Amino acid sequence: MFWAQLINGLTLGSTYALIALGYTMVYGIIQLINFAHGEIYMFGAFVGLYLVTAAGVNIFIALLGAMLFCMLLGIVVEKVAYRPLRGKSSRLSALISAIGVSIFLSTLMALLRGTNTTRYPEIITRHTYHLGSVDVSSLQIIILVVSALLMLGLQLMIQKTRIGKAMRACSEDLDASYLMGINVNRIISFTFAIGSALAAAGGVMVGLYYNAVWPYMGTMAGLKAFAAAVLGGIGSVPGAMVGGLSLGVMEILGVAYLSSSYKDAIAFAVLILVLIVRPQGIMGKKISKKV
Amino acid sequence: MDAFLTQYIDAYYLRILVLIGINLILALGLNLTTGVTGQLSMGHAGFMSIGAYTAAIMSVHLGVPFWIALLGGASMAALFGFIIGIPTLRLEGDYLAMVTIGFAEIIRVFFLNFEPGGKAVGFSGIPASTTFSTVWILVIVVIFLNARLLNSRTGRALYAIREDEIAAESAGINTTRLKVLAFTLGAFLGGLGGGLYAHYMSYINPQDFGFMKSIEILNMVVLGGMGSIPGTAIGTVILTLAPELLRVVADYRLLFYGALLVILMIFRPNGLLGDVRVYDIKKRLGRKEVKSCQS
Amino acid sequence: MSILTMKKITQEFGGLRALHDVDLQVGEKQIFGIIGPNGAGKTTLFNLVTGMYVPTAGELLFKGQRLNQMPPYNIARLGIGRTFQNIRLFDKLSVIDNVKVGSYAVTRTGFIQNMLGLPRSRREEHWMAENAHELLQMMGLEDKKDEYAASLAYGEQRRLEIARALALKPALLLLDEPAAGMTPAEKEELMVLIRKIREEMSLTILLVEHDMNLVMNICDKIAVLNYGRKIAEGSPDEVKNNQQVIQSYLGVGA
Numbered sequence: 079m080f081w082a083q084l085i086n087g088l089t090l091g092s093t094y095a096l097i098a099l100g101y102t103m104v105y106g107i108i109q110l111i112n113f114a115h116g117e118i119y120m121f122g123a124f125v126g127l128y129l130v131t132a133a134g135v136n137i138f139i140a141l142l143g144a145m146l147f148c149m150l151l152g153i154v155v156e157k158v159a160y161r162p163l164r165g166k167s168s169r170l171s172a173l174i175s176a177i178g179v180s181i182f183l184s185t186l187m188a189l190l191r192g193t194n195t196t197r198y199p200e201i202i203t204r205h206t207y208h209l210g211s212v213d214v215s216s217l218q219i220i221i222l223v224v225s226a227l228l229m230l231g232l233q234l235m236i237q238k239t240r241i242g243k244a245m246r247a248c249s250e251d252l253d254a255s256y257l258m259g260i261n262v263n264r265i266i267s268f269t270f271a272i273g274s275a276l277a278a279a280g281g282v283m284v285g286l287y288y289n290a291v292w293p294y295m296g297t298m299a300g301l302k303a304f305a306a307a308v309l310g311g312i313g314s315v316p317g318a319m320v321g322g323l324s325l326g327v328m329e330i331l332g333v334a335y336l337s338s339s340y341k342d343a344i345a346f347a348v349l350i351l352v353l354i355v356r357p358q359g360i361m362g363k364k365i366s367k368k369v
Numbered sequence: 370m371d372a373f374l375t376q377y378i379d380a381y382y383l384r385i386l387v388l389i390g391i392n393l394i395l396a397l398g399l400n401l402t403t404g405v406t407g408q409l410s411m412g413h414a415g416f417m418s419i420g421a422y423t424a425a426i427m428s429v430h431l432g433v434p435f436w437i438a439l440l441g442g443a444s445m446a447a448l449f450g451f452i453i454g455i456p457t458l459r460l461e462g463d464y465l466a467m468v469t470i471g472f473a474e475i476i477r478v479f480f481l482n483f484e485p486g487g488k489a490v491g492f493s494g495i496p497a498s499t500t501f502s503t504v505w506i507l508v509i510v511v512i513f514l515n516a517r518l519l520n521s522r523t524g525r526a527l528y529a530i531r532e533d534e535i536a537a538e539s540a541g542i543n544t545t546r547l548k549v550l551a552f553t554l555g556a557f558l559g560g561l562g563g564g565l566y567a568h569y570m571s572y573i574n575p576q577d578f579g580f581m582k583s584i585e586i587l588n589m590v591v592l593g594g595m596g597s598i599p600g601t602a603i604g605t606v607i608l609t610l611a612p613e614l615l616r617v618v619a620d621y622r623l624l625f626y627g628a629l630l631v632i633l634m635i636f637r638p639n640g641l642l643g644d645v646r647v648y649d650i651k652k653r654l655g656r657k658e659v660k661s662c663q664s
Numbered sequence: 665m666s667i668l669t670m671k672k673i674t675q676e677f678g679g680l681r682a683l684h685d686v687d688l689q690v691g692e693k694q695i696f697g698i699i700g701p702n703g704a705g706k707t708t709l710f711n712l713v714t715g716m717y718v719p720t721a722g723e724l725l726f727k728g729q730r731l732n733q734m735p736p737y738n739i740a741r742l743g744i745g746r747t748f749q750n751i752r753l754f755d756k757l758s759v760i761d762n763v764k765v766g767s768y769a770v771t772r773t774g775f776i777q778n779m780l781g782l783p784r785s786r787r788e789e790h791w792m793a794e795n796a797h798e799l800l801q802m803m804g805l806e807d808k809k810d811e812y813a814a815s816l817a818y819g820e821q822r823r824l825e826i827a828r829a830l831a832l833k834p835a836l837l838l839l840d841e842p843a844a845g846m847t848p849a850e851k852e853e854l855m856v857l858i859r860k861i862r863e864e865m866s867l868t869i870l871l872v873e874h875d876m877n878l879v880m881n882i883c884d885k886i887a888v889l890n891y892g893r894k895i896a897e898g899s900p901d902e903v904k905n906n907q908q909v910i911q912s913y914l915g916v917g918a
Contacts, residue, residue, distance in 0.1 A: 111463060162635045169462070170409065171638035174591055177584055178630025185623040297580070301470065308467055343478040346471035353468050354456045514779045521778035521785060522764075522771055522792065525757070529765045532754035539714055539748075541740035541769025541832055550775060596756075 081212040083334045084327060089218045089287065091326020092225035096280035097303035098310065098318040099232065100152075100273025106249035106313035107269050109169060113176040114155055115277060116300020117183035120293065122148045122278025123285040124187060127198055137201045141224075141282050145275040152274025153267050155179055161263070180296075187293035195292040198285040221283045228279055229319050232272065236315060245269060249313065298342065302329075305349035311362025320360055374501055383501055389609045390504035391565050394511055396589040396605045397598070398558025403587065404595035405519065406551040407531030408458065409466040412473030413559050413586045416446040418578035419476065420560025421567040422486050425495045428568065430485065435498040439564040446560025447553050454552040459545060473583055480575040491574030492567075499569035507565070511558065516598055527551055528596065592633065594640030603641060667692045667836055667868050668713065673722035675708055675892075682708040684892045686722070690836075690885075695862055695869045697879045699903075700889035701913050706872040707749055709889070710840055713870075714746050715739040726836065741769045745829030746838035749872075751821050753828075755814035759805055762813050762824055763796040766831025799827040802864075803857075819850045823857070830865065837861070839871040843878050851875060855882050876914070880904065888913065 097119050104112045122144045129140035159179045163172045205216040236242035247255040248265050256262045284299070285291045303322065310321025325345055332344040352359060374383060399413045424442030427433040433441065457468045486492050518524045529537040530544050537544055567573045585608065593604030611629070615622040633641075668690040675683040683705045690696045698706050711717050712724060715736035724731040731739055745766070754762050771792060777785040800806045803823040808816065813824060822842060829837055839858070843851050855878055862869055873879045879886060880900040888896040888909050896906045903909055 105463075109463070111466070159631045159635075163638060168638065170591060170595075171634045173409075173466075174588065175631045175634040177588075178627045178634065180627070181623055181630070182627030185621075185627060189620060189624070301474065301580070304467070305471065308464075312463075339482045340478055343475045346474045346478075349471040350457075350468050350475075353460060353464050353471075357460055357464050517781050518775060518779045521775075522768060522773060522788060523775040523778045525761055525765050526768050528757055528761075529754050529768075532756060533752045535716075535736075536748065536752035536754065537765070538736040539740055539746050540766050540828065541737050542765075543735070543737045554775075 079334075081210075083330050085212065085214055085218060087327030087330035088323055089221050089326070090330060091306075091323035092221055093280040093284050093287070093322075094299075094303045094306045094326050095319045095322025096225055096228065096276045096283075097299060098307040098322040099229070099315065100270075100277045101304050101307040102310070102312055102315060102318040103245075103249075103269050103273045105307070106315075107245070107252065107266060108160070108164065110160060110172050110176065111304065112160075112273075113173065113300070114159075114179035114183060115273070116296030116298075116303070117180050117187075118148050118152055118155075118274045118296075119277040119281040119284075119299060119303075120187060120291070120296035121151060121183065122274075122281030123198075123291040123295065124191065124196075124281075125278070126282035127196065127285060127291055130201055131199060137282075137286075141279060144278040144282050148274040148278035148281075149271040152270040156267055156270040161266075180300075184293055184296060191293060193293055195290045198289050198291060200289075202286060217287060221287060224279065224283065228276060232276070233315065235272075241265070241268065302342075302345040305345045308349055309352050309359055311359030314359070314361045317359055317361035324360075385609070385613060387499070387501055387504050387569060389606055390501075390508045391499075391562050391569065392586070392589060392605045392609050393508050393602060394504075394558055394565065395562035395586050396601050397511055397515055398555040398562065399586050400555075400590045400596065400598070400601045401515070401518075401527070401558070402551050402555035404590045404597070404601065405524070405531060406527040406548060407462075408548055408552060409462055410469045410552070410555065411466050411580075411583050411587060412469035412471075412476075413555070414578040414580070414582035415469075415473035415476040416450060416556040416559030417563035417566065417582065417586075418480060418573075418575065419449055420446040420563030421573050421578070422480060422483070422492065422563075423560070424564030425492050425567045425573060426485055428496055428498075429492075429494060435496070435568065439561060439568075442564035442567075443557045443560040446563065447557035450553040450556025450559075451549065454549040454556075458548040458552060470580065470583075473578075473580065477575050477579055480578075486575075489575065491572055493572040495567050495571045495573070497568060497571045499565045504565060504569075507561070511561075512598060512602075519598070523547070523550075531596070588630065592640055600640055607641075665692050666690060667727055668870065669723075669725040670709075671723040671725070673709075673712065673724065674720050675705070675712060675717060676720040682892050683712070683889075686889070686892075686894050688887055688894065688897075690868060690870055693862065693866065693868055694884045695858065695871070695882050697883035697886040698870070698872045698889060699874070699876075699879055699886060699913070703891075704889040705892040706889055707840060708892075710746065710838055710870075710872060713739075713838060714744060737769075740832060743833065743835040744838065745832050745834035745836070747822070747825040747829050747840055747842060749840045749844070751825055753813040753821055753825060755812065757813055758810050759813055759816065759824055760793075760796050760800060760809040763799055763827045763831050764792045766828035767792050767795055767833075769832040795831060796827075799830055802860075803827045818845055819847075822846070822854075826857075826861075830861065834867055836868045836870065839869060839873075841872055841874065843873055843875045851878055854878070858882055 100115050101112060104110055125147045126140045126144035129135045129143045130137060159175045160172055163175060202217050202220065207214050236245060244260050244265050247260060248262060252262060302325065306321040306325040307318045309325055310317030325348065328348060329341060329344050333341050395417060399410060402408050402410045420442035423445040424438040427438040427441045428435065453472055457465055460468065480486050481489050526542045526547055529542060530547060534544050589604040589608045590601055592608060593602065594600030611626065612622060615625055618625060666689040670686055670688040673683055673686045698709065700706055712719055715731065715734050718733050726742060726744065729742065754765060771788045773785040773788050800809055803826065805820060805824060816824060843854055846854060858869060859882060883900055886900055886903045887894055888903060890912045895912065896903050896909045
């Protein structure tokens with residue numbers, strides 16, 4: 079029973095991790111809590127749905143399509159709503175702008191598709207595999223594998239490529255990177271693009287897993303993924319992965335062993351505890367202030 | 370008084386005025402915490418709901434008179450503000466915001482499971498004791514006390530914390546203590562607004578106090594210009610009226626609201642009034658007087 | 665009588681030792697200068713005195729009272745005021761409000777008294793306003809009292825910071841590179857101002873500075889730091905001619 083719940087938790091956690099990565103990368107580079115990120119995730123789910131149903135495409139192509147669409151969406155959002163505010167005004171204005179985008183996008187989808195839940199078709203035939211005493215579904219395996227591949231790919235890109243190095247430089251010191259000749263605007267756009275693509279993947283997989291999508295699914299998932307990013311250490315990429323997985327597991331186990339009606343509160347209780355006890359999260363570094 | 374007024378003013382406009390009043394109290398509370406002291410609180414609706422449910426329960430289940438219920442609700446909210454404030458106010462800006470979001474969500478889930486509050490079905494049958502005069506008398510008192518506070522030693526210290534905490538400490542200000550104070554006072558007003566709200570709508574529901582509500586109030590504080598009472602007032606009036614005015618475009622209402630926020634932030638990131646404070650307006654009026662004397 | 669005493673003060677940050685066994689005694693009404701190359705530990709020393717850091721080892725005494733582990737706001741209330749290397753004004757407050765905030769440490773009315781406008785609160789307000797006016801006049805900023813602090817010229821901002829620090833009626837005033845970024849003319853004015861403050865307000869001044877002309881001219885006593893250690897101490901003439909100081913910092917022909 080426990081192992082089954084653990085697998086459930088890891089599956090859910092993988093989706094949280096994919097969304098959390100976007101939050102953490104954006105925060106790491108421009109110190110913005112991108113409240114609109116949850117809506118990108120939601121758009122990913124819907125685009126994937128559309129591609130599968132209306133365009134009749136294979137699920138993996140749909141996944142790629144959703145990721146591509148959201149990459150563009152993320153880039154556009156950054157350019158329109160965040161870039162004009164960069165460096166000029168308080169962080170609060172950027173935050174409010176992000177909230178504005180979030181409201182805009184969720185309302186847009188609600189207008190396009192209605193506020194009701196749409197079912198995701200059964201695309202992947204569910205086989206159940208038996209590993210010892212535990213049942214694992216093929217869907218869970220796919221989600222875990224795809225997520226793992228994406229996260230691995232991200233880590234490799236960040237650590238081994240030139241653009242990854244530029245990303246790391248920018249998140250350390252944006253001004254210095256600029257002075258070093260790095261095209262900071264391009265790197266920021268790129269960061270948004272990657273984060274959005276991952277969130278889109280998360281959206282498609284959640285749609286498949288829970289068989290449901292609705293325009294406001296981004297809000298709660300966004301807040302929870304954000305909690306996951308903080309748990310792992312906001313600004314840290316491995317942190318977001320660890321945080322997302324941990325949160326998923328904690329939520330599922332919490333529901334199984336404690337209470338199901340407080341499910342949503344678990345993420346936030348964890349968030350508050352982490353911030354009080356260890357604000358830099360599991361993998362974050364403590365930054366002391368210079369006087 | 371209300372009966373008197375309804376003879377001259379349409380009930381619909383009266384309702385809007387009451388809502389503006391309630392929102393003003395909520396916004397002035399958040400203004401103290403976020404606008405003046407610079408502690409970003411994105412969970413103000415949490416205090417509102419504590420105030421609302423506490424006051425409602427006191428009225429309905431305990432038969433307590435209206436004003437006492439209001440006080441009870443506000444005090445309960447203040448208590449929570451105090452308890453939460455102490456461990457969290459030493460956190461940096463963004464982290465504090467995160468905690469407040471988390472706190473408000475936990476409160477919401479709590480009330481969804483809270484038997485005496487009616488859980489998800491909500492709490493109905495609350496006596497409609499809030500009248501136009503109730504609200505606006507309180508608004509005037511709150512504005513008056515606020516203005517006094519902000520122009521005093523304590524108020525200046527709060528502003529100083531927002532501007533530069535380190536410099537504030539070097540001037541002898543116990544920043545943690547004052548941050549908790551601002552947070553608690555803000556929570557008190559949030560609870561007061563909540564109690565008034567509950568006794569106006571006669572029905573409350575945990576969904577009324579979700580994240581969006583916190584954001585709405587935050588926008589009221591930010592829109593007009595943080596830290597100033599006239600700024601908060603303007604922001605509140607505009608953002609309370611906006612949904613009503615936007616009713617014309619009905620379904621597209623929120624679309625406009627979202628876009629409006631983005632546009633406003635891009636063009637007026639410091640709010641419509643920037644940082645105008647009462648003495649700025651007086652100074653400008655003063656100048657005009659001098660000019661007319663000279664001619 | 666020593667107003668500020670440091671006994672074997674050591675300050676470590678992680679693996680870095682910023683100050684090592686520093687002994688210092690600042691006498692009453694002295695103008696005491698601390699000089700040394702960048703990174704020598706001068707600002708760390710200041711931050712220690714004002715309570716920003718807790719000394720890793722050693723004792724910090726102000727008028728005989730131990731300052732170790734005391735929070736900055738308490739230290740300010742004891743009568744130590746400071747200015748900052750990178751100006752830290754309350755930008756969006758008016759000039760006069762900046763100074764009034766400075767007197768927070770020496771006033772007592774609480775928020776309830778403030779809100780209700782009780783007589784005690786009003787009297788304190790009156791006192792704070794008078795105090796602020798006097799200080800602004802001394803600094804030549806009286807005519808700009810209602811301007812936003814951020815709108816002041818650089819030199820004026822520095823003077824405003826000093827006014828704010830003086831508002832708490834300190835017995836000890838810490839000036840962190842007060843002449844930084846000033847023109848020679850402004851520096852002359854600053855020297856006159858510092859002497860004037862010491863006389864009229866009967867206080868002790870501890871300052872960190874890079875401008876040798878200023879330091880040699882107004883300081884009664886100077887201590888030299890290098891790599892976290894005190895390498896010399898004495899009158900300006902003594903320090904000027906100290907071999908070690910010349911080698912590590914001043915250079916020949918200073």
